[in-house]
Each structure stands twice: as C-alpha cells, then as structure tokens.
Amino acid sequence: MNTGLQIRHLTSTIIDVADIAVRPGAPVALVGRSGSGKSSLMRAIVDLDRNEGEILLHGVSRSGMSAPLWRQRVVYVPAEPGWWGERVGDHLTGPDSAGTRAALGLDHIRPDQPIDRLSTGERQRLALALGLARQPQALLLDEPTAALDETSRDMVETLLDPMIAAGLVLMMATHDPEQARRLGLQRLEIDGGRIRGAT
C-alpha cells in the first residue's frame, strides 16, 4: 500500500526509527516523555535537521523533490512556532488563511498587529491556521493545544476532526490521552529516539 507517510530507517544524531507508516484517516499520536525525540522525529521528517533514511508520501520519495516543495506537502507546526516577520501580516503571504483563522477564533487578529503582542495561545492557533491553510497532504503537529484553554482546544479538535475523516495524514505529539481518544489517534510511543511499538 503506497498511501500515507512511510518512514524507513530514519536516523539522525537523536533519532533511530526503523519503520513506521501513517495512513490517511488513521492518525497517530506520538507520545513520550519530554526529550524522548518527538520533536526531533518531526523535524527530521520535514528535513529541518540532518538525517538519513527514506520517506515516502503517497509513494513519492522525499529525496526526489526539493525541500521547499516537500515542506509544502508535509506541514510541520512546532510546539513553539517561530515568526520571521514582526507583524501578523508578514506571515499572511501564502494561501488565504481567513477560513482557518476564523475557525480557530482568530477573526479579531489584524494584519498590522505585532506578533509579540499576541498571547501564547493566539500564536499557537495562528501557526496552526496558517499550516492548515496550505492544505497539506500530511500534517505533523507538535503539542498543538498545549498552550490552549479548553474552548480553544475544542476549536482545534473540531477543525481537525472532519479533515481526519476526509483522509488527512496526521501525526500529533500529545501528552493528553483523552485528546488522543477523542481524535481517534493510534498510540506510537517514542523513547530515546526509538519507536517502542504501536498499540
């Protein structure tokens, strides 16, 4: 089966992953204690850190395409998103994100607002809204609701739910077993950079 994200023999200075697959509509919860390698695995998948190994998305190899194109298809939203401009508008140059921003309760955010004046939760939701607006074929979320209150967390889950049902390839790092259950995520445990096996 060639659909989804297939990771084979992925190694970096931190991780050593033999073989994992994330199928469309069968999302995965990446769990493990802090420092176990969750973020490092996601960074390696999007080729942000040096790594070796083969990764296929719907049968197409990562090595056969440029890194910018790969990152447009496989979107990674870090736990603490970075910003390259000072204002919200500096980051709205990609695909139209008005819909996803509205769905995540960010209608009130203006393009001329400085990024550093947004709350931590607003920044996390904005990063997610921008990532989703790019209509990724695979989505890697690193603790996307860690800084959110219950209402905002529900907004995120409400937005993700139909996308998962529609076949989104999703890997989400989370410390919240209840959230994993609500979203129907399959547990994938990582420890010391190695996968301990799916259950």
Next chain:
Amino acid sequence: MTIDPGNGAVMLAAIFLVLNAGLSLALQLGFVRSMLVAALRMTVQLALVGLVLEVVLTSASAWLTFGVMGFMAAVAGYEIMARQERRFAGLWGYGLGATTMLLGSAIVTVFALTVQIGPDPWYAPRYAIPLFGMMLGNAMTGIALGLNALTGEVTARRRGIEAHLLSGATRWQAMTPAMRRAATAGMVPIINAMTATGVVALPGMMTGQILAGADPHQAVRYQLMVMFLIAGATGLGLIVAVMGGVIRLTDNRHRIRLDRLRGS
C-alpha cells in the same frame, strides 16, 4: 612647498597623549595602558612600514610589490577572522573573509591602476601599495562587520528563519532579512564616511596631500576617486562574503547549519 615636520615635531605631538594619560590616571578612567600600547604599536608598525616601503619603492620589483600586498592581505584576513564572535569552523573561518576581501580589493585596485591612474608599470608600488592598502582596510572592516552580523542574526533568529523554511520558502528567501541586516552593517562605515566627508571632516588622504603641498582640487579629485573605489571594493567583497556565508550556514536541503560554526 612641503614642510617636513621632522622627528622632533612628531615627538611634540605625543605630548597630548601624555596629557590624556595624566587625565586618565587622575580621573581613574582606565584607558592609559591600552592607549599607550596602541600608540607604541602604531609607532613601531609605521616605522617598519616606512622602511619596507622605502625598499619596495626603490627596487620597483614586481615580486616584492606583490609579496608586500600578499602579506597585507594575509594579515587583514586574520583580522576579519579575529573580529568574529562566531567563526566558521575549519578553513572557512579564515578563507571566506580573506578571499572575498582580496577579491573585492584586487578587482578594484587593478581597475584603478590600469584604467584610471595608468602608472608605468601598472603595478608601480608607489601607487599600487597605498591604493590596495586603502581598499583592504575598508573591505576588511566591512566584511568583518557583515559576517559578524550574519552569523549573529542567524543564531539569534534561528526559529523565525526555520519557520519561514517550514512555510516552503527557499534558503535564499528565508535568509533575505539576515542578509539585508548583514549587508547594511558592513556598508554603514563607508556610507557614513561618504556622508560626512568634506562636511564633518577632511579625509586623511586628502589632508595628507594638501599638507604635502598638492593642489586642493587635485587632492579632492583623488579623494573622490578613492572613496568611490573604496565603496566599490567594500560592497563587492561584502556581498560575495555574505552570500558565501549564507551558502555555508545552510545546505542544499534548505536547512540551517549552525553546526558549521565553531563551538556549535
């Protein structure tokens, strides 16, 4: 008519250094040692340069001329490296600054000698060495500031640059703000110098020519030419250095490579 100040007059000028030293001691300002060491170092360096220039100018040897210029470039290359808070590891630490400085300075100096000034031979040391020295000195400062700003920016703003890369930007797109800041930092001294020249201060070379008895119009023409050349050499070397720095700080998979800096 040229008035030679003589050694006595030079010594007399140093009286003001002694005055500064006295004031520093009395007010506990703490710059006596560094000022006296710098003054002594300058005296020894200039005395040696005077001796070397005398030999080089008298001999008019191509080998000697290029040898002196090569030595100047080697020392200036080391200065660029020494001024970096975060150096590139390995040969890049010395090589990037030194080669780009040499590139900018050499192209502009050869252009000035062959197209504008036209001495015979074209590398006549009386013209080639001082011109090359001025290009080197300014390109050295510009490139050192530019590379230092580039590595500082990329280190400090790594997360923002990575966010840009994650959005699908190429390394050149993601590094543009850092490149802009680095280029600006490197060009500020020469831009400031051009802005202030003739209003705030008379440049050293022009002052020297006028004191040595040259026609002020000729001194102005020389100074203008030299400032344009300096800006050209600095800009050329700086742009290549910053682009080389970006290439070294990233890789062909559009990743940031801070591991290529020493101690990272």
